[in-house]
Amino acid sequence: MIRSDVLKELQPIISNQLVVCNIGLPSQELHNLDDQPSNFYMLGTMGLASSIGLGLALVQDAKVIAIDGDGSILTNLCTLTTIANNPADNFILLIIDNGSYGSTGDQPTYAGMKTSLAQMADAAGCENVIECSAQDTAAVVKDALAHERMTIIVSKCESGNIKVPVIDLDAPVIRHRFMEEVARRNS
Amino acid sequence: MSINEKIVADFVRNKIEFVTTVPCKQLAGVIEEIGRSDAIYHIPSNKEDEGMGLCAGSYMGGKRSAIIMQNTAIGVTINTLVTLIQYYNIPLPMLISYRGEIGELIACQVEMAVHTKALLAQMNIPTYHFHEQSDVNELDGILKFSFMAKKPVAILTDASFWQGA
Ligand SMILES: [Mg+2]
Numbered sequence: 001m002i003r004s005d006v007l008k009e010l011q012p013i014i015s016n017q018l019v020v021c022n023i024g025l026p027s028q029e030l031h032n033l034d035d036q037p038s039n040f041y042m043l044g045t046m047g048l049a050s051s052i053g054l055g056l057a058l059v060q061d062a063k064v065i066a067i068d069g070d071g072s073i074l075t076n077l078c079t080l081t082t083i084a085n086n087p088a089d090n091f092i093l094l095i096i097d098n099g100s101y102g103s104t105g106d107q108p109t110y111a112g113m114k115t116s117l118a119q120m121a122d123a124a125g126c127e128n129v130i131e132c133s134a135q136d137t138a139a140v141v142k143d144a145l146a147h148e149r150m151t152i153i154v155s156k157c158e159s160g161n162i163k164v165p166v167i168d169l170d171a172p173v174i175r176h177r178f179m180e181e182v183a184r185r186n187s
Numbered sequence: 188m189s190i191n192e193k194i195v196a197d198f199v200r201n202k203i204e205f206v207t208t209v210p211c212k213q214l215a216g217v218i219e220e221i222g223r224s225d226a227i228y229h230i231p232s233n234k235e236d237e238g239m240g241l242c243a244g245s246y247m248g249g250k251r252s253a254i255i256m257q258n259t260a261i262g263v264t265i266n267t268l269v270t271l272i273q274y275y276n277i278p279l280p281m282l283i284s285y286r287g288e289i290g291e292l293i294a295c296q297v298e299m300a301v302h303t304k305a306l307l308a309q310m311n312i313p314t315y316h317f318h319e320q321s322d323v324n325e326l327d328g329i330l331k332f333s334f335m336a337k338k339p340v341a342i343l344t345d346a347s348f349w350q351g352a
Pocket of ligand 1: 069070097101102
């Protein structure tokens, strides 16, 4: 299974959740699969999806799923320490770890070599870290949503991409409709 | 009221409830004061771009945010300022320690100081330079302006400003 297969299985589970999605193909694939105002597509700033997601989770009550990648987590690795030390029980960080920089042509990342992101999250102090297969990811996310505890999920999948169009929404529109959705869930 | 108390009081008056900080010697007092405020969630960040991500998330969650950092951070955060904060129209007051100005003891700090205003101008970020202690009286208006315009603003605070703070 590649990332787009994982997203396809996740779609019914996360469609109605607040999702902060990683730059590049992950956002494009999610947008193509199931565009929702509850999705925040991060179009720039590689690495910051988990930070945006944590900030959002800390200040309001609705669940937040940040969909990140292995390359992106590695680019903002300190985020794991901030997440560990500022836990938000409504926060799920899903790292889709395909061992490559997917959006730039599947160059290998160190996460696909000797480095374990799950162990790094654990060492950073994150308490509920689950590494799972691509096949099990939807069930693990579903279970995490059913509990009131911050969960870090590392989904190990194969590298590879599908052809999807770029996102044509203006950034302030993405932000505005997302904020309306956040406000609606907290009203 | 000390300068640090005045800054935090202005943050609170402007409904800033989420502040991220990356430390600087000059900012130690105000960071401590942020930590003391019950109205503000203080979340230290490891790097300023990470901090701006946290601030963007908080703002979208309905809580106004701000970042406190050193001017060297401008070098770290250009991409984040341009493609997250400005691109999505997110207000972000940046209280910045302006190191490398008159009174600086560490020569290396001057190297970023000479680029700081030029970089901020290049990004069209409204920039204010606090030099005298009384300049702090502009802070309330600057914060209101940032949230009204949904833009980042830079408040550069130099060594003279912090003298005796
Ligand atoms: Mg990857």
